[in-house]
Amino acid sequence: xxxxxxxxxxxxxxxxxxxxxxxxxxxxxxxxxxxxxxxxxxxxxxxxxxxxxxxxxxxxxxxxxxxxxxxxxxxxxxxxxxxxxxxxxxxxxxxxxxxxxxxxxxxxxxxxxxxxxxxxxxxxxxxxxxxxxxxxxxxxxxxxxxxxxxxxxxxxxxxxxxxxxxxxxxxxxxxxxxxxxxxxxxxxxxxxxxxxxxxxxxxxxxxxxxxxxxxxxxxxxxxxxxxxxxxxxxxxxxxxxxxxxxxxxxxxxxxxxxxxxxxxxxxxxxxxxxxxxxxxx
Amino acid sequence: xxxxxxxxxxxxxxxxxxxxxxxxxxxxxxxxxxxxxxxxxxxxxxxxxxxxxxxxxxxxxxxxxxxxxxxxxxxxxxxxxxxxxxxxxxxxxxxxxxxxxxxxxxxxxxxxxxxxxxxxxxxxxxxxxxxxxxxxxxxxxxxxxxxxxxxxxxxxxxxxxxxxxxxxxxxxxxxxxxxxxxxxxxxxxxxxxxxxxxxxxxxxxxxxxxxxxxxxxxxxxxxxxxxxxxxxxxxxxxxxxxxxxxxxxxxxxxxxxxxxxxxxxxxxxxxxxxxxxxxxx
Numbered sequence: 001x002x003x004x005x006x007x008x009x010x011x012x013x014x015x016x017x018x019x020x021x022x023x024x025x026x027x028x029x030x031x032x033x034x035x036x037x038x039x040x041x042x043x044x045x046x047x048x049x050x051x052x053x054x055x056x057x058x059x060x061x062x063x064x065x066x067x068x069x070x071x072x073x074x075x076x077x078x079x080x081x082x083x084x085x086x087x088x089x090x091x092x093x094x095x096x097x098x099x100x101x102x103x104x105x106x107x108x109x110x111x112x113x114x115x116x117x118x119x120x121x122x123x124x125x126x127x128x129x130x131x132x133x134x135x136x137x138x139x140x141x142x143x144x145x146x147x148x149x150x151x152x153x154x155x156x157x158x159x160x161x162x163x164x165x166x167x168x169x170x171x172x173x174x175x176x177x178x179x180x181x182x183x184x185x186x187x188x189x190x191x192x193x194x195x196x197x198x199x200x201x202x203x204x205x206x207x208x209x210x211x212x213x214x215x216x217x218x219x220x221x222x223x224x225x226x227x228x229x230x231x232x233x234x235x236x237x238x239x240x241x242x243x244x245x246x247x248x249x250x251x252x253x254x255x256x257x258x259x260x261x262x263x264x265x266x267x268x269x270x271x272x273x274x275x276x277x278x279x280x281x
Numbered sequence: 282x283x284x285x286x287x288x289x290x291x292x293x294x295x296x297x298x299x300x301x302x303x304x305x306x307x308x309x310x311x312x313x314x315x316x317x318x319x320x321x322x323x324x325x326x327x328x329x330x331x332x333x334x335x336x337x338x339x340x341x342x343x344x345x346x347x348x349x350x351x352x353x354x355x356x357x358x359x360x361x362x363x364x365x366x367x368x369x370x371x372x373x374x375x376x377x378x379x380x381x382x383x384x385x386x387x388x389x390x391x392x393x394x395x396x397x398x399x400x401x402x403x404x405x406x407x408x409x410x411x412x413x414x415x416x417x418x419x420x421x422x423x424x425x426x427x428x429x430x431x432x433x434x435x436x437x438x439x440x441x442x443x444x445x446x447x448x449x450x451x452x453x454x455x456x457x458x459x460x461x462x463x464x465x466x467x468x469x470x471x472x473x474x475x476x477x478x479x480x481x482x483x484x485x486x487x488x489x490x491x492x493x494x495x496x497x498x499x500x501x502x503x504x505x506x507x508x509x510x511x512x513x514x515x516x517x518x519x520x521x522x523x524x525x526x527x528x529x530x531x532x533x534x535x536x537x538x539x540x541x542x543x544x545x546x547x548x549x550x551x552x553x554x555x556x557x558x559x560x561x562x
């Protein structure tokens with residue numbers, strides 16, 4: 001067996017960016033059996049040094065995002081002195097942005113910066129999405145930036161919160177065979193409604209797993225192929241009756257990718273609206 | 282006025298990592314007036330080329346995360362040929378991880394990789410958090426990894442979904458003056474309960490803003506200083522009666538930072554549990 005390998009991710013803020021980048025790069029080495037150790041809010045040499053010393057002892061790789069130039073310099077010097085493999089993730093990006101923008105960085109960890117208007121918009125959007133989940137607040141459809149509609153298990157909930165974190169107010173509505181959608185759906189701006197669809201095989205699979213998890217028999221209508229087929233048909237007929245709703249197929253897609261596809265639809269919609277406006281002028 | 286500056290972020294996947302890294306670095310240059318243009322799922326030279334040509338014309342900076350070595354090579358060659366400022370964010374990270382792990386990368390965009398178990402755990406956690414928001418499912422406290430308790434407007438909802446995206450099942454319960462918490466709170470594993478507190482000035486401010494937003498008079502009890510003080514006292518007395526609950530002060534903290542503080546508490550708790558277990562052996 002290989003010896004365990006460690007990557008120490010060290011950040012003077014939340015470490016989110018560094019961890020995301022490392023995890024994204026690690027996807028290219030599946031089953032590498034490497035363990036990430038996250039060290040967040042490291043803001044002084046006294047806190048950084050023991051982390052680096054252990055990394056040296058254990059032959060760990062150090063990936064760091066340190067905004068303060070003094071601490072960054074200290075980490076650079078220490079990793080050189082201790083002969084540690086180290087990657088400065090954000091340092092060169094900050095320096096090169098400074099050249100590009102022709103400005104001096106303020107050199108403060110992001111957690112110490114004042115909260116922006118955009119931050120509060122994101123928070124509000126997340127609260128909106130949680131309150132407007134699962135068709136609970138049809139009155140909110142009018143105020144939503146996006147209304148996601150689809151049968152049960154088409155990732156409406158995780159998609160809603162993910163898009164909300166980009167500042168979009170998202171409501172979602174489950175389509176259920178035999179239950180007509182509330183009138184509020186037709187009263188919402190129709191260019192904000194997005195249909196979600198999924199292949200029948202994967203949907204049956206997901207629903208059966210869901211029933212097992214809930215300790216329910218798999219012969220429930222919810223997961224029976226004939227019922228699932230009828231429910232998907234019903235959803236697809238509704239989508240066909242509303243050709244202005246983009247329909248996104250979520251089959252075998254991570255929600256992160258579906259979210260990007262939805263954002264691409266919104267961008268196209270906004271560009272079409274811009275063209276329409278300028279041709280009116 | 283300065284000429285508008287653009288950063289083209291180009292990714293063969295969702296571009297999330299690249300965008301996060303650029304936004305994190307840009308925080309060091311507030312009001313730089315730079316606009317990020319995101320180009321996602323760029324997977325062929327034919328799609329990449331026009332983006333790069335426009336960047337050249339407009340003097341934009343190009344930041345890219347491209348996993349395929351062929352396309353990465355193409356972007357490198359094109360940016361050199363077109364004389365574009367370019368930053369390869371993930372390329373060198375992937376190459377250096379390969380050296381560290383002594384392995385070959387699989388060279389597939391992450392959106393094309395099979396979904397991991399961890400992915401499904403995250404999705405489930407998000408659904409759990411949305412369903413267990415605002416004390417709606419006290420029965421879920423027993424099954425939760427974390428139960429957040431605090432008065433209204435202590436960021437319980439956005440914190441819950443943020444922590445859920447790390448795979449943690451989070452429930453939350455609002456503390457309301459005069460309403461005793463449900464029995465389920467005391468039946469939950471007490472080392473999973475976390476109290477949230479906040480300074481009275483900021484809380485009054487947030488609640489008044491909230492009322493304005495809802496079009497309600499600011500002399501409502503909800504935002505009156507005396508009432509807010511009593512409610513905070515009530516919460517703090519409850520926390521004092523449960524010294525085993527860590528209490529986190531959210532005053533002037535971004536939810537990302539509060540989330541990291543909570544994760545640090547969990548890590549300490551797990552380490553204490555490990556020590557306790559090994560001293561039993």
